Amino acid sequence: MSIKLISFPICPYVQRSVMLLEQLGREYEVEYIDLANPPEWFLALSPLGKVPVMQVDDTVLFESHVILEYLNEVADSNRHPADPLEKARHRAMMEFGSAMLGSQWMTMAAKDEAHLNKHLSALKSQMATLESSIAAAPFYAGDELSLIDFSFAPLLQRLEIVKRHYVPDLFDGFPKVEAWTQALIELDVLKASAVPDLEARILKAMKGMDSYLAA
Numbered sequence: 001m002s003i004k005l006i007s008f009p010i011c012p013y014v015q016r017s018v019m020l021l022e023q024l025g026r027e028y029e030v031e032y033i034d035l036a037n038p039p040e041w042f043l044a045l046s047p048l049g050k051v052p053v054m055q056v057d058d059t060v061l062f063e064s065h066v067i068l069e070y071l072n073e074v075a076d077s078n079r080h081p082a083d084p085l086e087k088a089r090h091r092a093m094m095e096f097g098s099a100m101l102g103s104q105w106m107t108m109a110a111k112d113e114a115h116l117n118k119h120l121s122a123l124k125s126q127m128a129t130l131e132s133s134i135a136a137a138p139f140y141a142g143d144e145l146s147l148i149d150f151s152f153a154p155l156l157q158r159l160e161i162v163k164r165h166y167v168p169d170l171f172d173g174f175p176k177v178e179a180w181t182q183a184l185i186e187l188d189v190l191k192a193s194a195v196p197d198l199e200a201r202i203l204k205a206m207k208g209m210d211s212y213l214a215a
Contacts (some may be wrong), residue, residue: 001011001025001056002027002029002056002057003027003028003029003054003055003056004028004029004030004031004054005017005028005029005030005052005053005054005055005057005067006020006030006031006033006042006045006046006051006052006053006054006055007030007032007033007051007052007053007202008032008033008034008035008051008145009032009175009195010194010195010198010201010202010205011051011052011157012101012154012158012192013051013052013064013154014030014051014052014064014196015153015154015157015193016034016064016065016068016150016151016153016154016188017064017065017067017068017071017150017162018030018192018193018194019050019150019153019187019189019192019193020068020071020072020075020079020147020150020188020189021071022188022189022192022193023145023150024071024075024076024096026069026071032195033051035051044063045060046060047062048062048063050062050069054063054070054072058183058209059101061188062175064098065094065095065098065151068147068150068151069147069208078147079146079147080146080147081141081146089133090140090146090147091100093148094147094148094151094152095128095131096126096129096130097130097148097152098149098151099126100123100126100127100130101154101155101158101189102154103119103122103123103126103163104123104155104158104159106119106122107119107120107123107162107213108158108162108202108206108211108213109206109209109211110211110212110213110214111209111210111211112212113212115212116212116213120167124170127171127174127177128173128174130174130177131173131174131175131176131177134176134177134180136177137179137180137183137210138179138180138183139180139183139184140152140180149184152180152184153184153185153187153190153193154190154193154194155185156177156180156181156185157181157184157185157190157194158202159171160181160185161180161199161202161203162213164212165203165212166213167182167213189208
């Protein structure tokens with residue numbers, strides 16, 4: 001079975017699946033495209049015209065959590081909680097994490113102080129919700145990685161970049177989120193899930209979009 005992921009270099013969504021593939025020791029290929037000028041073959045392949053897309057032999061999958069769930073289902077061990085209700089809660093929080101990625105991006109892309117404050121306030125409100133949902137350490141559900149860790153890792157990686165470069169108090173009041181972030185960014189599988197110069201590319205992208213934070 002061959003696995004190929006299609007994405008762009010700073011996409012957080014593809015990192016979810018690449019992390020899990022790395023953790024599982026599976027062989028895979030990643031092809032990066034210019035999403036602003038996608039090739040015709042990609043538009044024919046992706047029903048929504050979005051990344052990531054994963055090809056499993058001749059079958060195409062899209063939407064990052066669908067891809068992540070599939071990889072978990074065909075793995076030797078399940079990385080979801082065994083309890084159905086707790087598993088459902090994890091899945092709900094994973095969708096919440098996708099909403100947080102939107103707030104993170106809007107915060108980084110804000111072009112003036114008013115919009116920055118608006119989106120940063122929304123992001124911190126979401127961080128408060130996330131903080132109250134965490135009951136264990138070092139990862140979301142304890143000592144072992146769960147699927148929710150793979151889902152949130154790219155977001156938390158980017159929040160840590162924002163903290164170091166622009167908003168030093170970003171994690172103030174959220175000690176469990178901060179501890180979780182530090183545990184995740186030390187993982188080799190997270191480091192391997194992105195292009196080597198991810199941070200530099202993100203900072204360059206912020207300057208290129210006239211980000212208020214990067215000004």
